[in-house]
Amino acid sequence: MDVTTIFINGNIVTMKDEIQAEALAVSNDKIVATGSNYEIKSMANTLTQVIDLKEKTLLPGFIDTHMHIVGYGFSFEAIDLLGLPSLESLIDKCKKYIEENDIAEGVWILGRGFDQNVFEDVNGFPTSKDLNKISENHPILLLRTCGHIGIANDLALNLAEVDENTFVRGGSFDKYEDGKPNGVIKEASLEWFKIKMSQSRTVDDLKRAIMAGGNDLSRYGITSVHTEDSYDLGYAGDLSELYEAYKQLIFEGNLKQRVYQKISLPRMSDVDDFLKRFLHTGLGNDFFRIGPVKLWADGTLGGRTAWLLEDYDDEPGQKGIAVYEDDEMTDIIKKCQDNNLQMCIHSIGDAALEQILNAYENASSGKDMKAFRHRIVHCQIGHYDQYQRIADMGININIQPMHTRTDYPLIEHRLGSERSSKCHAWNTIQEYGVLVTGSSDVPCTNCDNAASVFAGISEIVNRDYWLKDEEVSVYDALKMYTVNAAYSAFEEDVKGTIENGKFADFVILSENPMSIKKENIKDIEVEMTILGGKVVYRK
Template identity: 40%
Template sequence: MDKIILNGKIATMASKDMSWAEAIAIKDRKIAKVGTNEEILALKKDDTEIIDLEGKTVLPGFNDSHMHLLSYGYSCRAVNLNGTESIDDIVGRIKDFIEDKNIKKGKWIVGRGWNDDYFKDEKTFPTRYDLDKASTEHPIAIIRACGHIQIANSKALELAGITKDTSQIEGGKFDLDEKGEPIGIFRENAVELLTSKIPEPTVEDIKEMLLEGIKDANACGITSIQTDDFEAIPGKNYENIIKAYRELEKEGKLSLRIYEQCLLPSIERLKGFLDRGYRTGLGNEYFKIGPLKLLGDGSLGARTAALTKPYADCPETCGIPVFTQEEIDELVEVAHNNGMQIAVHCIGDKAMYMAFEAIEKALAKNPKKDHRNGIVHCQITDEYLLSKFKELNMIAYIQPIFIDYDWKIVESRIGSELLKTSYNWKTLLHSGVHIACGSDAPVESFDVLNGIYEAVTRKDLKGNPEGGWMPEQKLTVEEAVWGFTKAGSYTSFEEDIKGSIEEGKVADIVVLSRNIFEIPEDEIKDIEVEMTIFDGEIVYER
C-alpha cells in the first residue's frame, strides 16, 4: 500500500443509510480497501506511509456542482469590492488599487463584488459619473456581486464606442438618462459591449488564475468542481481555456477534477463547438466536457431574474429573459441531438418555464431516459415547476449559501404567495428529485462548510433569522453532505468513480476538525478543514 489512513471516523457516503469505517488503504491513487484499523494495518508494507487521524472525521472530497473557477481567479486580480457599504467606498477602493499597483494611464481597471443592497444609505447603482471620481484616465468596469450588472466610467464608454446612438442589444440593456445619454449601467447581454474591449489574457495568464482558484478550493476540502468558464474572461476563447486546463493536467498541477459547464449562448457558437468534436463526456477523470450551459435570465438582486409577474417592489419590470422561446428551443434541441447534457441557469419562474418547455420539446422529438439535464439555481418556483422537476427527471443544482443574502430580499421582490413555493429544497428532495449542491463562486464563497451550515439551519452566517428562514425546507446534515459529495458525482455521470469512499474509487478525501454529524447545527460553519487528499496525495494541510 502507498498510504494508510488510520483512526478516523469515516463517513463513506456509500449509501444514504450512512455507513462508517475506521481506516482506508490507498494504492496507485485509488482506494484499495476500507475497513477497521486491524484490517487495513494488515496491508502495511515497509514503505507504506501512515496517517493517524486521532479520531477526526473523514468525508469524500467535496464536489461543488456549480461555480466559476476562472472567474474566481480573474477576480483575484481585480479590485475587491466585497463588503463596500457605499458608492464613495467603491470609488475609494478603486483609487487605492490604482495607486498601490501603480497602474499606468490607459490600462483597464476591473472590479467585482459590490452589492447595492448592502449600502448603508441610498441603495442605488453607481454610474459612470461616480466612477469618473476614481479616474478619468483609466477605463474602469466594475461587476456587481451577482455578475449580471456592470458599471463603466466615461473612459471605458469612450474606448468601447458607446454613445447615445449605440443600439440596444437583445437579451440585455444599457441605461440612458433623460437626454438619451448612456449613464454607464449595463445589464445582462449588454455587458458584452464592454468586456469585448478589455484585453484578452494569455494561456499562461489563464493557468495562473486557475491555479489560484484551485489552491483556495483545495483549502476548503474541494476535490471536484463543475465550472462555467467559457465566457469568464475577455476574449471568451474557450479553446485557450481548454488548453490551459489540459496543460495543467500534463504538468501535474491540476488538483481538482473539472467538469466544464460549457457556456455557449448562441447557435453559431454552439455549432462551432460541436464541429470541433466536443461532446459531453469527452476527456478524462481530471478534465471533462460537461453540459451545454445556458443563461436563461439574470439575478434576483439586480431584478433581472425573469418572472411571470412584475416585481413586487418594482412593478415596471418582470426582469430580463436572455432568450426568446424560439432561441432557447433551438439551442437545447441542437445540443440534445448532438450528445450534450443541458444545464440552464434559471432564477426566475419565467426563465424556468421557458427552459422546461425547450427541454420537454427536445425529449419528445428524441427521447433519452438518462439525460441528467438540470436547472441551475432554481430559486423562484411555483407548484407546477416543482412537479415538473420530477416529471422530466431533472437535476436541481442548488446553492445553499445564497440564503446568506437572499432571505433578506426575496419576499420584497416576489411577494409572500410565491415565496411559499420558492427555495423549496426539501420539497424537491422528498419528491425524488436529484439535488446537487454548489456555491456559484465568486458570486458567493465556495466554503463548503458554510454552505452545509446554511442548508441545514436556513440561517445566514450571523445566525439570522432565529429558527431559520422557511425552516420546513431545512435539509438534514446527511442530506447536505450527500449534496456536496455523492450527488455531485451523479450529475457528471461519475458516481462509479468518485463521490464516496469505496474500494476502486479515486482517493479524494477531506478530513474535518470536528464530527459534522454530532455537533450542534449552528456550529457547522466553525468546523475547519484539516487536510485535503487528492489522488492519494495531500494537497492541503492546515
C-alpha cells in the first residue's frame, strides 16, 4: 500500500465517539490510518507528501445538506440586492448596473436578495411599474432573498406571455385592481416563469456557475453538497445539460465538492418522465449521485406564503399558499416509494408540515418507512406532536441556522408569541430523536457569509437572543454537518467521520471549535480544504 500523504502534529477530531488523534495517513483518495505521529510517520516513504498541521484542528469535510450551487454561482453574476434599505435604492442600483455595464437592450437583467420587509419607503412588494422605472427596454426579474418570489417588469411579463388569465397551480401572479398582472410572481408560478424566460443556459454557463459556487464553498471547508439545481433551472425533462456540465467538470478535475443532486419533480408526470429514464436515488459515482425527489408544500415566512394552520397575526384572513391537494402529494410519495426514491419536501408552515406527515403516513400504509431516510427541509414552524411524529417515522430534518437569525426580527410579529415559541426548535426536535442536518440554503439566505459553516454553527450553539433552551452542544452541531449529513444521503460508510476506508475529505481549522468560547466560534477560519486527498483551498 502506497501512502501518498500524511498529516502530522495535528488535533484530529474524528467525529467517531469523540476519539481524537494527532496524525493520519492517506492513500490516494482514502484514509488508511489514524494514530500518533510516530505510528503514521513510520508508514511514509520517500514519495509521501507530509503536511504539518502545526497543532491545527482537522475535521471531516463539511457536508451542506440543502443549497443551490448553480443558483449560488449565478448569483455572483446577478445584481446583488442584499441589504438594500429601500425601493429607491433598489431602483438606483439596478439602473446604475445597466449603465455601467453598457448592457444592450433586450438582454435579461437578473437580481437577487432584496427583502421588502426592511424597505423604509414602501409597504409591500415592488411591482412591475416600479421595475419599469429601471428600464422598459430590458426584461427584468428580481428575486426576493428567499428565492420563492420574483418581481418582473412589463417587458419580462410580455415575453413570458403572462396576462390576467395565466394560472399555475401552487403559485400566483398577483394583480393590480384592474385584474392585470402586477409583476409579483410567487412559488410554482415563478418556476413556470423561469422556464418561459428566453435566456437559456448552456453547458458552459452551468459549468461556470458550478465552478464559481464551488470555489467559494471550498473557502468554508465544504467538501460535499446536497444541491437542488433543477429548482434554479426549472425542471425540463432529463436535465441533460446539467448532467453534462457535471460530467465535464469531473473529467477536467474542476469539481470542488462531491454532489448529491436533489431533483425537483413537482408533478406526477415529472416523476413518470424521470423513471422512464431509469434514474433513481443513489445512481452515480464518487463525485455525482442522484439524491432525493424534491417537492414544496408551501412558501416562505418572509413572503407570507408559508402555509399556516391559523391566520398570520399581522394579516388576518391570510394563511399562505398550499402547493398540493392532499391526495396529490400522497400519490406522488407513494409512486416514489414504490420505485425506491428518497423524498425531500420543503415545509415552513405548520399546515404544510401537517400535510406532509399525513401524506407520508398514508403513502406508507402502515409500513415502516425508515429505510427511505426521507427528509423535510426547513421545518421551521411546527408543534410538539408533529415533532414526535417526525421521530416515529424516521424522517430527517435539514435545517438552516442562518434563517433563525434572519427570521427572528419578524417571526413573533407574523405568528404571535405562542406559536413562535415552538419555532426553530432544533434542540427539542433532537430530543425527540430526530436526526438533524445542517445547511446554508445559499443563495436563499439574507446575510453575509451565508455559506459559512461556522456562522451557522454559531447560531445553533448561541441562542441568547431568542429561545435559549433550543441551543445545541457544539459537538452535536458539528455532527449536523458531518455524521448526520452523511447518514442522510446513505453515505455513512464513506463520509462523515475520520476512519479507515473513508474518503480523504478534510477541513483544517484555525481553532478547535470545542475548545474555545462559544461566542468565538463564528470567527474560526478555514486554513485548508482537502478533497480526495488533494488540497482544493488554502488560505
